[in-house]
Amino acid sequence: MMKTRGVRMYGKDDLRLEEFELPEIKEDEILVKIISDSVCMSTYKAVDQGVKHKRVPPDVAEHPVIIGHEFAGEIVKVGAKWKGQFKEGSKFAQQPALNYKGSPYSPGYSYRYFGGNATYGIVPQEVMELGCLLNYDGEGFFPVSLAEPMSCIIGGFHANYHTKSGSYKHEMGIVEGGNMAILGGAGPMGLGAIDYAIHCDRKPKFLVVTDVDDQRLERAKSIITPEEASKNGVELKYVNTKSIEDPVAYLLSLTDNKGYDDVYVYAPVEPLVEQADKLLGHDGCLNFFAGPTDKAFCAKVNYYNVHYAATHIIGSTGGNTDDLIEALEMTSKGLINPAVMITHVGGMNSVIDTVLNLPNIPGGKKLIYNTIDMELTALEDFEEKGKTDELFKALAEITKKHNGLWSLEAEEYLLAHGTKI
Known part of the structure; x- marks a missing residue:
């Protein structure tokens, strides 16, 4: 067994940042490290409705679920059934719209051990069975997190x-x-x-x-x-x-x-x-x-x-796996830049306030890095914060180089120099 840190939902407006244990993976499951997750309004809607939401299990108070469904990371351990298809150390993307045997349950809404706002998670077998876990060999993590909302657009x-x-x-x-x-x-x-x-x-x-x-x-x-x-x-x-x-x-x-x-x-x-x-x-x-x-x-x-x-x-709501693949391919070729959607960046400690207040926070997408502790900050505020904080000073300089947008360079710097969990 291993420990993970994540934000779990216990019911309507009840989110808790906790450290808890993950069970050993089964032969048809995969253990992953989750690096980034972009916050979706759909998560706010699920938290706002609690068990009234079709994807939130009725027993969520006893068995809380990990929130977040626009995430990316690295594969840590592969169960025997999937050894030939997935490799440890490789990056992954995932399509959360499962529709497994007619069930509305989905990552980020319904699973105890699989969601975007956690440091580690266990991918259940149905995700691979449906072809919703994808290998990703492109650069960075945030383009993958944003590939899910891009797939909805597509x-x-x-x-x-x-x-x-x-x-x-x-x-x-x-x-x-x-x-x-x-x-x-x-x-x-x-x-x-x-x-x-x-x-x-x-x-x-x-x-x-x-x-x-x-x-x-x-x-x-x-x-x-x-x-x-x-x-x-x-x-x-x-x-x-x-x-x-x-x-x-x-x-x-x-x-x-x-x-x-x-x-x-x-x-x-x-x-x-x-x-x-x-x-x-x-x-x-x-x-x-x-x-x-x-x-x-x-x-x-x-x-x-x-x-x-x-x-x-x-x-139209959501996209299918083909839409996700198209988003990833266009991003990797430089045809589209999902960074245009990002206006705020934060760490795991900012998730709860961000989700609960999402409709009242101006701007675009809020990008979370799970292995970092950092208050949610607008990109346009980097320069001001940089007057007293070297991290933000550097991030401000990097974003200026990229037309005021978040970038792979900024991501690499934050992951290397941000406050680690």
Whole structure:
């Protein structure tokens, strides 16, 4: 047996940072060391709901589960059954959306010994059986942690569909060379979507990204520029709709009033959904990507257009293993940079406060390093903290070199010089 340190959930809003023992692995299990985990809003939702959440076991008070599902690390010990497929010392990625024999249970929500916010964990056999544990031979750990949210974004692009009159066969994916809108798109997942849209192999011709916050939009524009999009054959336009009297009319005018083939809603706001519906062109697909916590969340839809203009609405959540592989491959080739989503970095000791207060912490993705103790810190605050702390001084200098973004260089420095657990 060995000890691990991790954050476990005992019920609604009940998180505890503890040291506890892991049992010896069985022949069909794998022991892993977990280095990084990015905090997902889905974790906050699970903690906020406790046993009411479909993935949280009813006996969580007696058998607490390790939270976190966007994680990466190294394989420490391989059970006999998997010796030929996995090697000790290699890096791994994992797809948490298991759907094992119809069960909703998933890493980060449901398992006593397997979750992202722990120093060590035991991968259960069903993860390998489903092909959800992947070998990773690329650089760093945070790109793997961010590959999971990127796979959700990619899954959303693959989930959209379009129709052809007289045929009942749908064509999957966005319209290549079409008009696309990402509403509420200057947040972390929106940035990932913009990055993917302009670098994937099935691009729109025109992409408009809206938000109501100038600061978020300016940051997005500085990270993923219209010039970079143009190099890849995409016209990219950022729009703050807050001060526009008639946002729908303005956004439609950008398409010569033809409307949009693919519209993504990245914030669960009723007026935004209704705005998206009005932007759809003929055979337009609206993807409600943002997950609401309100089970009664509703918005008006124009059913005249559903009937006569063939508009349609879908929702997408999560991605499959193929989406994860695509995210990892594009990242390793430098086609996308998941660091665009990261705005905060912290250590294991910051997990509980981060998760419980996640909706109130501004910015994008919060990246956690499990082997480090460090308060959650915004990248933009590194320089100020660096005036009295050599670690942050060095990290500030590194992030400046990378356009203000987190990087492999920053990760390596933190893991080498941060306060070890």
